[in-house]
Amino acid sequence: MSHSEPQSQIQPASLKVVLGAGGTGGHIYPALALGIEMRDMGIEVLWAGRESGLENQVAREHGFAFAPLASSGFYGKGLGGKARAAWLLSRGLAQAIGLLRRVTPSGVAATGGFATAALLAATEFSGTPYFLLEQNCIPGRVTSFFAPRARETFLAFPSARPLPGENSVAGNPLRREFRDGERSDDGKTVLFIGGSLGAQALNVAALDAAAALANLHFIILTGRRDYEFVRSRVRSRNVELVEFTSHPEELYRRATIAVSRAGGVVLSELVAFGIPAILVPFPHATDRHQNANAEYLASVGAATVLDQSRLSGLTSLIGSLLDDVPRRQQMEAAARTVARPDAASVIARRIAEELSQGQESSSKSEARMRNE
Numbered sequence: 001m002s003h004s005e006p007q008s009q010i011q012p013a014s015l016k017v018v019l020g021a022g023g024t025g026g027h028i029y030p031a032l033a034l035g036i037e038m039r040d041m042g043i044e045v046l047w048a049g050r051e052s053g054l055e056n057q058v059a060r061e062h063g064f065a066f067a068p069l070a071s072s073g074f075y076g077k078g079l080g081g082k083a084r085a086a087w088l089l090s091r092g093l094a095q096a097i098g099l100l101r102r103v104t105p106s107g108v109a110a111t112g113g114f115a116t117a118a119l120l121a122a123t124e125f126s127g128t129p130y131f132l133l134e135q136n137c138i139p140g141r142v143t144s145f146f147a148p149r150a151r152e153t154f155l156a157f158p159s160a161r162p163l164p165g166e167n168s169v170a171g172n173p174l175r176r177e178f179r180d181g182e183r184s185d186d187g188k189t190v191l192f193i194g195g196s197l198g199a200q201a202l203n204v205a206a207l208d209a210a211a212a213l214a215n216l217h218f219i220i221l222t223g224r225r226d227y228e229f230v231r232s233r234v235r236s237r238n239v240e241l242v243e244f245t246s247h248p249e250e251l252y253r254r255a256t257i258a259v260s261r262a263g264g265v266v267l268s269e270l271v272a273f274g275i276p277a278i279l280v281p282f283p284h285a286t287d288r289h290q291n292a293n294a295e296y297l298a299s300v301g302a303a304t305v306l307d308q309s310r311l312s313g314l315t316s317l318i319g320s321l322l323d324d325v326p327r328r329q330q331m332e333a334a335a336r337t338v339a340r341p342d343a344a345s346v347i348a349r350r351i352a353e354e355l356s357q358g359q360e361s362s363s364k365s366e367a368r369m370r371n372e
Contacts, residue, residue: 012042012352014359015106018099018123019064022049022071022115026135026265028058030344031111033173034133035064037348038109046103048096049115067103069095071115092118100126106355107131107151112143120146129358131351135172135264137292139163151354154347156264157338160292170347171340172268177249179341181273184253187325190318191255191275192220193248199223199261201308202280203230206259209315211236216322219251249273257321257328259314262294262305271339276331277303278317301334 017038021031028049035045049055051068059066070092072084096119100108108123108130110116120142123130132153134143137160139153144163147153153167190213192206203226210218219240222230227243234241245251252258252273260266262281270277279297281290297303304321306314321328340346 012038012356015042015352015355016044016046016103017351017355018067018103018105018108018119019045019047020049020069020108020110020116020119021047021113022053022055023113025054026263027111027113027115028055029175029265030133030135030173031055031109032058032062033175033344034109034347035059036062036175037173037344038351039064041348041352043348043352046105048099048119053115055115067095067099069099069115069118071118089114089118093121096122097125100128106359107351109133109351110146111135112140114142117142124149129355131347131354133173133347134159134163134167135268136289137264137296138287138289140286140289152350154343154350156268156343157293157296160296169340170350171343172265173344173347174268174272174341175249175344177247178252178269178272181336181339181341182253183255183273183275185256186217186254187256188215188322189217189219189254189256190322191251191258191260192218193258193260193266194221194223194226199280199282200226200229201311202259202261204233205311205314206230207233207235207239209318210234210239212315213319213322214238216318219254221245221248221251257318259318262290262297264289264293267293267297268340268343271297271302271335272341274332274336274339276321276328276335278314278321279303279305280308280311280314281305283308297335297338300338302331302338303335 019031019035021027039045047059047064048067048069056066070088072088100122110120111133129151132143132150135156137157148164150165154170156172194202203222206220217238221242224244255275257276259278262279279294281294294305298305
């Protein structure tokens with residue numbers, strides 16, 4: 001498959017793409033970055049996801065038309081939860097089939113997860129070409145199931161497991177605010193990132209480290225769930241608490257190092273800014289995908305991995321990394337070598353090329369049939 005067609009052959013203004021994304025921010029924010037890029041190219045974008053999910057709010061805040069599709073996660077639930085998930089999947093499938101018949105898109109792009117399963121099944125049923133985005137080193141189960149028949153699966157990082165079908169490492173789509181990657185760190189700022197909800201083990205460890213390392217400044221992105229818990233336990237003046245932010249790039253610009261979970265999107269953001277990282281993978285992540293993500297960044301020299309059971313050693317690890325300027329410089333250089341801050345534009349262009357080529361082939365076939 002060619003990814004180098006000249007710009008003149010791309011006609012994005014005639015393209016319509018259904019963007020399937022929902023569930024966690026790890027699926028939603030790459031979709032947002034890609035959707036904005038496609039829309040700015042002239043592609044008509046319709047977002048499909050759960051009506052009650054974060055994706056509906058994000059889509060509407062950014063001016064995307066939104067189509068609700070029923071869905072629910074399946075794994076890790078009891079019998080009743082699985083039965084409900086199956087019922088919602090069948091309902092979502094019927095909704096998705098109706099949506100595709102009504103909209104007749106040029107193609108579908110989906111970021112994986114159960115919020116996109118019904119849409120992808122309907123897409124296969126209709127024969128509409130589709131593309132997948134995978135945020136982690138271990139592909140998710142929905143992505144793995146549909147990848148063999150996708151036009152292409154765009155990987156954020158090299159896959160730790162063989163993935164059938166056409167795929168390439170393109171990076172996680174990031175918003176344009178992440179693309180300059182410039183920092184103005186003061187050499188003593190530690191950024192803790194636990195995720196949008198929070199990570200209580202990390203937050204507690206952050207407070208312990210801040211109390212022990214009074215000469216450093218600690219920014220703790222607590223997550224909404226843990227904010228009050230953390231605020232009530234702050235015992236040193238070198239702590240800055242942030243409950244939630246939709247502009248983490250403002251925090252990344254100030255960070256000397258980061259201590260973080262190891263979700264695919266946050267790691268893509270960290271390497272875009274060249275931030276040396278201490279990664280504490282969430283031990284209960286599906287298929288241990290956070291461990292695989294963290295191990296990949298460690299293998300290229302951009303991060304150190306610390307098991308959550310060994311958080312008692314975090315304070316000394318932070319101190320030693322802040323004292324070792326040459327090591328931090330090496331980690332920053334390693335991070336920037338694997339960063340792909342332009343992933344959104346690269347992926348949008350590839351999708352436009354593929355769909356434009358498909359439209360051109362269809363038009364030629366229809367012309368031949370008329371002339372026969």
